[in-house]
Amino acid sequence: MVDSARSVVNGWVPASFAGTGRQILVAQRRRPDKRRVTQSDVARVANVSTAIVSTVINGKTDSIRVSETTRERVWQAVRDLHYTPNIAAQSLAGGRNRIIGAFTYQRLFPWESRDFYYEFLLGIEEEAEAVAHHLLLFTGAKNESGERSIFNRDTNLLRLADGAILVGGRVDSGELAKLAADGYPFVMIGRHDEVGPQASWVAADYTAGADAVVEELYGRGHRRLLYVVGSRTQETLIERRSGFAAACARHRLGPKRATMVAFGAPNPELPRVAVAADEPAVLAAAREAGATAVIAESSYVAHRLFETARAQGVDVPGELSIVGLGDHGDRANVLSPDPALSLLRTPSREIGAAAVRMLLRLLDAPDAGPEQEFVPCELTGGRTVGAPG
Numbered sequence: 001m002v003d004s005a006r007s008v009v010n011g012w013v014p015a016s017f018a019g020t021g022r023q024i025l026v027a028q029r030r031r032p033d034k035r036r037v038t039q040s041d042v043a044r045v046a047n048v049s050t051a052i053v054s055t056v057i058n059g060k061t062d063s064i065r066v067s068e069t070t071r072e073r074v075w076q077a078v079r080d081l082h083y084t085p086n087i088a089a090q091s092l093a094g095g096r097n098r099i100i101g102a103f104t105y106q107r108l109f110p111w112e113s114r115d116f117y118y119e120f121l122l123g124i125e126e127e128a129e130a131v132a133h134h135l136l137l138f139t140g141a142k143n144e145s146g147e148r149s150i151f152n153r154d155t156n157l158l159r160l161a162d163g164a165i166l167v168g169g170r171v172d173s174g175e176l177a178k179l180a181a182d183g184y185p186f187v188m189i190g191r192h193d194e195v196g197p198q199a200s201w202v203a204a205d206y207t208a209g210a211d212a213v214v215e216e217l218y219g220r221g222h223r224r225l226l227y228v229v230g231s232r233t234q235e236t237l238i239e240r241r242s243g244f245a246a247a248c249a250r251h252r253l254g255p256k257r258a259t260m261v262a263f264g265a266p267n268p269e270l271p272r273v274a275v276a277a278d279e280p281a282v283l284a285a286a287r288e289a290g291a292t293a294v295i296a297e298s299s300y301v302a303h304r305l306f307e308t309a310r311a312q313g314v315d316v317p318g319e320l321s322i323v324g325l326g327d328h329g330d331r332a333n334v335l336s337p338d339p340a341l342s343l344l345r346t347p348s349r350e351i352g353a354a355a356v357r358m359l360l361r362l363l364d365a366p367d368a369g370p371e372q373e374f375v376p377c378e379l380t381g382g383r384t385v386g387a388p389g
Helices: 039-046 050-057 068-081 087-092 118-130 173-181 206-219 235-250 279-289 299-311 348-364
Strands: 012-016 023-027 099-103 134-137 163-166 186-189 200-205 225-229 258-263 274-276 293-296 321-324 342-345 372-376
Touching (some): 039 068, 099 118, 118 134, 118 348, 163 348, 173 186, 200 235, 200 348, 206 235, 206 293, 206 321, 206 342, 206 372, 225 235, 225 279, 225 299, 258 279, 279 299, 293 299, 299 321, 348 372
Parallel strands (some): 099 134, 099 163, 163 186, 186 200, 200 372, 225 258, 258 274, 293 321
Antiparallel strands (some): 012 023
8 A cells, every 4th residue: 555654755645445455646726825845945955966865865776876874864854844746847857756657447446355456556566566666546647538548748747656457458559559669668557459569568467377277177187178258358358268279179179079168148259169158058068968067168167157057956066167268357247256166367466566566677677678568277076077977
């Protein structure tokens, strides 16, 4: 969490959001009758030059050698005068201000724990604090039409921060391409191929994760599987399906042994896949195919299948194993899956933290080029996977 003792910088003060118990930096005007304390004031009180004050406050080690006694004298003057760095001036001068920005095209930041992106934001916040950086949420970055936007009249609204992390499934590829062309450092949460290879991102490795789930089931003796897809397709779901298909091909589980159904409605991208209208229909399809394990792309669907199977008296995992392949951000029906359910966990906090580390690397080496990183998923323990009966 942002520490109130360290978060007051250039008139930015912590403000608690009702019902969240969390703090971010928000803008607040200073009273006009109070003159800002400057580095010159600190230098005068500490009896040193402004260059020494700048060296001490900014943590520079390659400009001027400063003794520990002098450093302590400068920090004492900072405390006595209640000096706060002028972040805007540092930014205009081209210096690092130790502020990491966070931006989303979603209408609101993910403040509720049930939101898919909430855990990503926690990971960003925790890592930013660990590396002694402030986290600034750009909640007012909008264009002339009032929509969330990075640019307003060609002005980059994220410039106050050294670099930014983009959170959320929706992006504006045109804006991000312009951001990359301008050389502004940014990292996206999630893989977005439409933005192009010039973008840096951190994403969950769903391909390897789904492959590992099939490997786990095969190792336990399962030779007939039913894979439940959703009614839509996006990159992370394609990755899951690719991992499933690769593992099935490796173990020679053809279409008769590795069956696929669409849950609830047809999937336009998979027109040949049969539709199972509801949970009982999915379980009936599993019985018809002789499947001993069901893999669902969504943890929500896996949860509902688990509940329905128990209501029908099906022994899980004795008769049927059930696995969910994490979440994909579709939270129209939000719930916390039964802790007994075996799931491929999305490493949300780890991804948020990795995005901060990647952003700092981009800042330290601006000419090194973009980075892309996959973070491994892991299959939670649960109790819904076992050997086939």
